[in-house]
Amino acid sequence: MDVFLQTIVAGVLKGGLYALIGIGMTLIMGVMGIINLAHGQLMMLAMYVTFVLSTMGVDPYIALFIAMPLLFLLGVAIQKFLLNPLIKADTILPENQVLMTVGIGMVVTEIVRFIFTSDYKSVTTTYSERTFFLGNISFSVALTIAFAIALAFTGAMFWFLLKTDLGRSIRATAQDKDAATLMGVNTGRITVITFGLGSGLVAAAGCLLAPVYYVFPDLGGPFTAKAFIITILGGLGSTVGAIFGGVTLGLAESLGATYFGMEFEDIVGLTIFILVLLFLPGGFKRLTKV
Amino acid sequence: MPQAAKRNLYPLGFLVLVAGLPLVMRDNYYLHLMILFLMWVVIGSAWNLIAGYTGQVSFGDAAFFGCGAYTAGLLSFHLGVSPWWGLALGGFTAVAVGLPFGWICFRMRGAYFALATLALNEVLRQGATIAEKFTGGMVGILIMPSFTSKLPYYYVALAMAAASISSLRWVVRSKPGYYFVSIREDQDAAESLGINTHLYKMLSLAYAAFWTGIAGALYMNYMGFIDPHVVFSLHDISIMAILVGIVGGVGTVYGPAVGAFLMVTVQEMFRSGFFGLFQWLGAVSGSESLAKVAVVLTQAHVLGFGILVVLVILVLPNGIVGDWPKIRKRVFRLDAGT
Numbered sequence: 008m009d010v011f012l013q014t015i016v017a018g019v020l021k022g023g024l025y026a027l028i029g030i031g032m033t034l035i036m037g038v039m040g041i042i043n044l045a046h047g048q049l050m051m052l053a054m055y056v057t058f059v060l061s062t063m064g065v066d067p068y069i070a071l072f073i074a075m076p077l078l079f080l081l082g083v084a085i086q087k088f089l090l091n092p093l094i095k096a097d098t099i100l101p102e103n104q105v106l107m108t109v110g111i112g113m114v115v116t117e118i119v120r121f122i123f124t125s126d127y128k129s130v131t132t133t134y135s136e137r138t139f140f141l142g143n144i145s146f147s148v149a150l151t152i153a154f155a156i157a158l159a160f161t162g163a164m165f166w167f168l169l170k171t172d173l174g175r176s177i178r179a180t181a182q183d184k185d186a187a188t189l190m191g192v193n194t195g196r197i198t199v200i201t202f203g204l205g206s207g208l209v210a211a212a213g214c215l216l217a218p219v220y221y222v223f224p225d226l227g228g229p230f231t232a233k234a235f236i237i238t239i240l241g242g243l244g245s246t247v248g249a250i251f252g253g254v255t256l257g258l259a260e261s262l263g264a265t266y267f268g269m270e271f272e273d274i275v276g277l278t279i280f281i282l283v284l285l286f287l288p289g290g291f292k293r294l295t296k297v
Numbered sequence: 298m299p300q301a302a303k304r305n306l307y308p309l310g311f312l313v314l315v316a317g318l319p320l321v322m323r324d325n326y327y328l329h330l331m332i333l334f335l336m337w338v339v340i341g342s343a344w345n346l347i348a349g350y351t352g353q354v355s356f357g358d359a360a361f362f363g364c365g366a367y368t369a370g371l372l373s374f375h376l377g378v379s380p381w382w383g384l385a386l387g388g389f390t391a392v393a394v395g396l397p398f399g400w401i402c403f404r405m406r407g408a409y410f411a412l413a414t415l416a417l418n419e420v421l422r423q424g425a426t427i428a429e430k431f432t433g434g435m436v437g438i439l440i441m442p443s444f445t446s447k448l449p450y451y452y453v454a455l456a457m458a459a460a461s462i463s464s465l466r467w468v469v470r471s472k473p474g475y476y477f478v479s480i481r482e483d484q485d486a487a488e489s490l491g492i493n494t495h496l497y498k499m500l501s502l503a504y505a506a507f508w509t510g511i512a513g514a515l516y517m518n519y520m521g522f523i524d525p526h527v528v529f530s531l532h533d534i535s536i537m538a539i540l541v542g543i544v545g546g547v548g549t550v551y552g553p554a555v556g557a558f559l560m561v562t563v564q565e566m567f568r569s570g571f572f573g574l575f576q577w578l579g580a581v582s583g584s585e586s587l588a589k590v591a592v593v594l595t596q597a598h599v600l601g602f603g604i605l606v607v608l609v610i611l612v613l614p615n616g617i618v619g620d621w622p623k624i625r626k627r628v629f630r631l632d633a634g635t
Contacts, residue, residue: 042412089607098614099481099547102354102411106543107610109536113603121597228531232419235412274423277416284413285401 009143014265015258016144022257023154027212028230029237029249030164031205036235037181037243038201041090041104045112047230049206053078053213054130054222055119061130061217068152071214075207082206085111086199112227120224130217153215160211165246177201209234229273236280255279308551312459319448328447332519334561335454336512339461340534341541341553343508348539349547350469351501352481353403357414359534360421361391361506365513366528367425370438380440383514384453391510392503394421399502403495406484415531422529437524440517450519457515458554461508466550468504477501481548509538532599536606537564544609546616555617563605567598 028050035043053074060070089111093104129135137148168174179187180197188194220226237256241248256276263275315335319328340358348354368390369383394417402413425432432438444450468474476497479487488494517523528534537560545556578587613620 089611092611093614096614099619100348100352100354100543102348103543103610103614105354105356105411106536106539107607110603110606110610113532113536113599114607117597117600117603121600232415239412270427274420274427277420277423280416281413281420284405284409284416 010265012144014261016146017150018258018261019254020147020150020154020257021261022254023157024150024212024216024253025233025237025257026250026253027157027160027215028209028234029241029253030161030246031208031212032234033238033241033243033245033249034164034177034201034208035205036238037245038177039090039104039198041108042235043108043202043205044105044231045085045108045115045227046205046209046234047232048112048115048227049078049082050209050213050216050230051222051224051227052081052115052119053210054217054220054226055123056210057214057217058128058130058222061132067130067132067214067217068156070217071156071211074210074214078210079203079207082203083199085206086202090202091195091198112231116224116227123224125224128222130222132218135218147219149215149218153219156215157212160208161246161250164208168246173197173200233276236276239280240283308462312455315455316452319451325447328451330561330565332447332450332454334557335451335458336515336519337537337541337557337561338458338554339454339508339512339515340538341545341557342461342465342550343505343512344538345542345545345547345549345553346465346468346477347501347505349542349549349552350474350481351477351498352484353498353501354411354539355414355502355505356411356531356535356539357416357418358505358509358538359529359531360414360418361395361509362513362516362534362538363418363421363425363523363525363528364391364394364506365510366517366523367432367438367513368510369514369517370440370523371432373440374433374438379443380514380518381443383517384511387514387517388507388510391506391513395502395506396499399499400495403498403502415535418529418531418535422525425525425529432525435524435526437522437527438517439522442521443518450515454515454519457511462550462554464508469550473497473500478548540606540609543616544613546618546620549616549618552616552618559617564598564602567601 028046032043032046035041035046056074056077057067057070060073061067065073089107090104093107096103132149134148134152138145139148139151140146168178176187176192176197177200179190179192180194180201184194187197233256237249237252239252240255241250241252256279259275259279260272264272267275315331318331322328340362344355344358365383365387368387369380372378372382372386373380398413398417402410405413426434428434429436469477476487476492479490479492480494480497484494513528516528541553541556541560543556544559545554546552613624617624
């Protein structure tokens with residue numbers, strides 16, 4: 008019973024972080040209708056920012072306030088100079104944008120590899136290894152803090168999308184770009200801001216993950232994969248869906264790792280992904296209607 | 298008639314040229330590059346049919362490539378059968394994997410299909426890694442190559458490339474070919490005209506899977522070694538296939554051939570530091586910094602590749618063949634009409 012509870016706790020804590028990764032992606036996918044295959048790579052970049060700052064003695068949770076604006080600006084630049092021009096170009100395949108994000112991901116990974124080499128780095132803090140106990144169940148301190156911050160960000164995001172003018176414009180653009188343009192929303196600017204926000208959110212996830220995970224250039228790919236599994240699970244463009252999707256993936260991964268073996272951790276996610284695509288094409292959004 | 302003759306003249310002339318190339322060029326290194334180029338022609342053309350003509354962008358070409366390669370490899374590994382049988386069977390294994398997948402996934406549209414192909418590739422890669430007893434896992438499969446010379450491989454690859462291009466030409470000018478394009482342009486309109494879009498998408502996928510699988514089997518025969526990370530690689534196979542298609546020109550018959558030539562050259566150029574140019578310059582001039590540039594360039598070959606992806610999509614979204622009128626106008630200052 009303890010093993011089962013421990014697995015659940017670990018899964019939910021991991022799921023909180025996954026949710027934060029997924030929200031950035033679901034925003035971008037929902038508003039622009041493109042898959043950002045450089046999402047994990049942007050997170051990896053934020054982790055390196057955290058790493059560099061931590062070597063200067065800056066705590067990862069403070070690095071958050073530096074990495075997020077940096078990645079926001081990078082996201083804005085990517086959308087403005089690399090992705091938006093493609094919308095205007097007359098091409099046969101709409102997937103050119105997706106391929107562009109793949110190219111961006113490659114460039115980011117390789118630049119980082121160039122500077123830091125492929126070695127595994129770690130951001131060591133006093134609380135990286137610390138745990139506390141509730142009954143017999145152990146909680147990792149860093150992951151619990153990360154979970155709380157992730158929840159706060161998710162809540163803030165939800166409030167922002169529902170209550171502010173900018174948030175409403177973003178939702179309008181996501182629902183119907185042409186109609187939003189006709190209503191006087193500057194959709195070009197909205198896509199730029201959305202990509203920035205998505206990058207900023209995934210940067211936050213990177214900073215929170217840095218104390219408990221290794222940092223290396225190739226970690227982007229797997230996390231991009233996780234991000235869109237979460238997005239598909241939750242339903243496109245749904246913030247609440249991203250939370251459910253993140254926690255479900257976290258739970259499934261830890262249950263899979265505990266009861267089948269470590270090597271099945273990744274396969275569990277993919278299996279869920281395919282099952283959801285087949286049987287619940289709208290994701291959890293279909294069920295919750297939020 | 299003269300039109301048709303002209304249409305066939307250039308490709309045939311080129312084919313004769315390529316067939317005669319080994320008579321002049323005996324260097325193994327360049328033969329190796331040519332074999333890679335011909336292999337990519339096959340893969341690129343296959344991708345072009347499903348993505349460029351049918352509009353179903355696949356991010357999982359490596360799945361079919363790996364199926365073909367593992368068919369050839371496993372036949373030889375477990376049964377001691379010559380891996381050349383893989384050339385005959387690899388394509389069919391890939392189709393056998395592709396068809397059920399397509400049957401399920403073609404209900405999804407646009408980017409969802411691309412994602413699903415990505416997932417298929419990942420599942421196969423993980424599967425090949427986990428099933429250690431059957432596939433050798435991470436260690437991979439090593440076979441003895443059949444020929445020591447590169448020439449036989451060269452002509453097999455050439456025959457395959459010629460066959461794949463002529464079959465592509467034949468397919469796109471036949472009735473299904475026009476159906477494919479109609480699905481790409483407007484699926485709902487195609488359906489309303491009574492085209493069974495699901496069936497034709499499956500046909501298109503089967504064609505692409507078949508040729509990609511065969512290319513995989515050829516790779517196994519030629520390289521003599523595969524492991525899951527090589528043949529199911531997202532960057533080295535799937536993305537490269539897309540690049541070959543996009544750089545050359547989506548929805549054109551000869552685009553992938555042009556793209557394959559360019560991409561293989563560029564990839565090799567970065568990998569070898571511009572064919573040793575900088576190293577040579579460094580050695581000749583005795584300058585340390587030039588030698589250093591050579592080292593840096595070889596280390597950064599993936600970076601150069603990535604920058605190329607970004608630039609090509611930005612500047613030539615329809616590829617060299619697709620944007621040829623534009624290139625003529627801009628670069629050679631010729632009017633497109635004349």
